[in-house]
Amino acid sequence: MAKTIQSIRGMHDILPEQSAAWQYLESTVRQLLARYSYREIRTPIVEVTELFKRAVGEVTDIVEKEMYTFEDRNGESLSLRPEGTASCVRAGIEHGLFYNQQQRIWYTGPMFRHERPQKGRYRQFHQVGVEAFGIASPDIDAELIAISARLWQELGLKNVRLELNSLGTPASRAVYREKLIEYFSAHLDALDEEAKQRLHSNPLRILDTKHPATRLIADAAPSLHDYLDPESKQHFEQLCNMLEAMGIPYRINPRLVRGLDYYSRTVFEWITEELGSQGTICAGGRYDGLVSQMGGQETPACGFAMGMERLLELMQTQEQTLNAVAPDLYLVLAGEHASATGIVLAEKLRTELPKLKLQVNAGGGSIKTQMKRADKSGARYALILGEQELAAGTIGFKPMQDAAIEQVSLKLTELSHYLASKFN
Numbered sequence: 026m027a028k029t030i031q032s033i034r035g036m037h038d039i040l041p042e043q044s045a046a047w048q049y050l051e052s053t054v055r056q057l058l059a060r061y062s063y064r065e066i067r068t069p070i071v072e073v074t075e076l077f078k079r080a081v082g083e084v085t086d087i088v089e090k091e092m093y094t095f096e097d098r099n100g101e102s103l104s105l106r107p108e109g110t111a112s113c114v115r116a117g118i119e120h121g122l123f124y125n126q127q128q129r130i131w132y133t134g135p136m137f138r139h140e141r142p143q144k145g146r147y148r149q150f151h152q153v154g155v156e157a158f159g160i161a162s163p164d165i166d167a168e169l170i171a172i173s174a175r176l177w178q179e180l181g182l183k184n185v186r187l188e189l190n191s192l193g194t195p196a197s198r199a200v201y202r203e204k205l206i207e208y209f210s211a212h213l214d215a216l217d218e219e220a221k222q223r224l225h226s227n228p229l230r231i232l233d234t235k236h237p238a239t240r241l242i243a244d245a246a247p248s249l250h251d252y253l254d255p256e257s258k259q260h261f262e263q264l265c266n267m268l269e270a271m272g273i274p275y276r277i278n279p280r281l282v283r284g285l286d287y288y289s290r291t292v293f294e295w296i297t298e299e300l301g302s303q304g305t306i307c308a309g310g311r312y313d314g315l316v317s318q319m320g321g322q323e324t325p326a327c328g329f330a331m332g333m334e335r336l337l338e339l340m341q342t343q344e345q346t347l348n349a350v351a352p353d354l355y356l357v358l359a360g361e362h363a364s365a366t367g368i369v370l371a372e373k374l375r376t377e378l379p380k381l382k383l384q385v386n387a388g389g390g391s392i393k394t395q396m397k398r399a400d401k402s403g404a405r406y407a408l409i410l411g412e413q414e415l416a417a418g419t420i421g422f423k424p425m426q427d428a429a430i431e432q433v434s435l436k437l438t439e440l441s442h443y444l445a446s447k448f449n
């Protein structure tokens with residue numbers, strides 16, 4: 026037999042049994058972003074390598090070690106995109122989207138990073154990214170954070186915390202950078218090899234080290250907050266006030282620096298402890314200098330991206346993926362008469378309540394069998410129609426997830442009114 030071919034390590038098929046959860050997540054995100062008036066942009070998956078070198082930064086892990094880079098047939102160096110912000114900036118400049126305008130945009134699709142694969146870390150993974158251009162004030166930072174907070178709520182996700190920091194302006198960071206080099210140089214012998222290498226190229230990255238000995242030294246390092254310029258401080262305070270006013274809890278983490286070079290001022294991450302070491306489900310921040318650095322007009326910008334695989338894993342852990350496929354109602358039909366009436370009733374309900382997810386029992390079966398099917402479907406409620414109910418013009422309504430709650434009897438004439446109040 027011929028040798029079979031496998032998918033590339035760290036790149037996965039999304040199988041039919043998984044796609045309902047993906048579609049549910051994607052459509053929830055899509056609808057939410059439309060409510061905030063963000064519009065989609067679609068950019069190519071392949072870009073010239075130079076784009077990521079200049080945008081993400083030459084001395085970042087992504088550009089140094091993780092890009093899928095190749096020469097095309099004309100000898101031009103191209104890369105599979107490791108993230109989406111750089112492409113948004115390129116496209117915005119190329120098509121004049123930034124000049125004297127505000128833009129709220131989002132994108133989704135596969136990203137590629139040659140990292141060491143493990144749970145929650147893949148070589149092909151999917152992001153939804155959200156970016157706002159042309160707005161310098163912290164209200165847009167707050168809006169972006171509010172979008173993500175609302176998404177967790179809509180997906181039913183719990184135990185995710187928001188960590189927040191400000192990196193200041195490039196000028197204030199340059200002063201801090203010198204202080205850090207001075208500080209870490211005084212502890213050079215105790216630093217690990219990677220930290221030593223980063224000492225002069227990217228000393229801020231040493232702050233989020235996972236190496237235990239370096240960690241101790243990094244914990245006692247001077248704090249970036251003591252070096253922030255007054256405008257950045259004010260921006261940060263205003264953002265914190267807005268988050269408090271909206272009731273979004275956060276934790277200030279002065280060690281949060283992010284792995285991409287383009288950030289200034291606000292940076293944030295949403296983190297869960299329930300996914301092991303790859304617990305960051307969403308991350309982003311402000312990048313006011315990037316558009317001009319890439320050849321466009323000065324354009325303030327802010328955004329974030331979330332890892333879809335990690336979100337789905339968290340939904341699974343917290344048993345929220347069932348929402349993707351589970352009907353609201355399962356219609357149990359006992360007896361021939363009820364079967365014939367039931368299918369008509371179901372069509373009427375679907376016309377009257379277009380958002381209702383309704384599964385109708387088909388192929389008969391005893392009430393017990395049908396209730397088992399209802400249970401397996403994950404439906405929140407069962408509607409039960411038998412000969413007795415038909416004769417009385419009623420229908421049984423039973424919560425499936427709480428055995429303690431009794432079945433109630435509803436008048437058939439009032440059913441759609443009742444369901445509308447329950448499911449809208």
Ligand code: HAM
Pocket residue numbers: 107108109110138140145146147148149150151152154155156284285305306307308309310311312327328329330331332333334335
């Ligand atoms: P990032 O932190 O590199 O930021 O990635 C954002 C999110 O993508 C991460 O928090 C994580 O959920 C997911 N992610 C990253 N790498 C992997 C991987 N190898 N496997 C699975 N999931 C992964 C950015 O990409 C920025 N472009 C975000 C941004 C947008 N900043 C401003 N605007």
